[in-house]
Amino acid sequence: MNQGLIPTAEAVYKLIQELNKLPGIGPKSAQRLAYHLLRAPEEQAKLLADAILSVKQKTKLCSVCFNVADSDPCPLCRNDQRDRSKICVVEQPQDIVALEHTRIYNGLYHVLHGAISPTEGVGADDIKIKELMERLQGGSVSEVILATNPNLEGEQTAMYLNKLISPWAS
Known part of the structure; x- marks a missing residue:
């Protein structure tokens, strides 16, 4: 008031x-x-x-990559022309928009919807890490690109994901 x-x-x-x-x-x-x-x-x-x-x-979240979309799965996940052996992990849906503007990357995405931030009370269970690991269990992905933001939270998230993914990549 x-x-x-x-x-x-x-x-x-x-x-x-x-x-x-x-x-x-x-x-x-x-x-x-x-x-x-x-x-x-x-x-x-x-x-x-x-x-x-x-x-x-x-709008809704794609049940595969968690991007914001009008349909489920989203157009990126439905596109047969995309390289399904690669997943680029980003923090937010707008990161996909920036990467797509480059027209360089042609793989799939996974949106975490945040980054690990102990100071903000955001842990690994609060973002879409479990869902990423479930996608990787399928075995068809040979490359994971960690494209988190270049700040403390993004780096912490990338380091955590790297530790989780390392045994899978061996």
């Missing part, structure tokens, strides 16, 4: 508060976005609201 903390309408205050919860959006950016939406035509605001609802209602 605003309670006069910010001299604006309650609806604008609530919008600023919600926008501020988004990653990478601080208080000033949230305020800028809120006032932009306030000035924008109602149709533009409606299109944004519809797009937000649509992404929540119409």
Whole structure:
């Protein structure tokens, strides 16, 4: 509740508060976005609201690779032209988008949906490691590429996965 903390309408205050919860959006950016939406035509605001609802209602996680998709399995997992002997392990679905833009990699993916982070209370059981190991048990994968982020959590996750995968690779 605003309670006069910010001299604006309650609806604008609530919008600023919600926008501020988004990653990478601080208080000033949230305020800028809120006032932009306030000035924008109602149709533009409606299109944004519809797009937000649509992404929540119409997308799902692929049951194979855990990428965000409209269908299950996702188009990447269904594509017979992809090299099924390779799996590239990434932290988030947007990492797949970045790799696909390079047009270099033609294997499959596995999205962990996070990284091991003891400081954040995220352990190996909180991300899709068990599912990765289940995929590897099939025996058709000959190469696993660990493409975690180049930060402490990403490195910890890659080291943990390397230890898990090493006996399988021998």
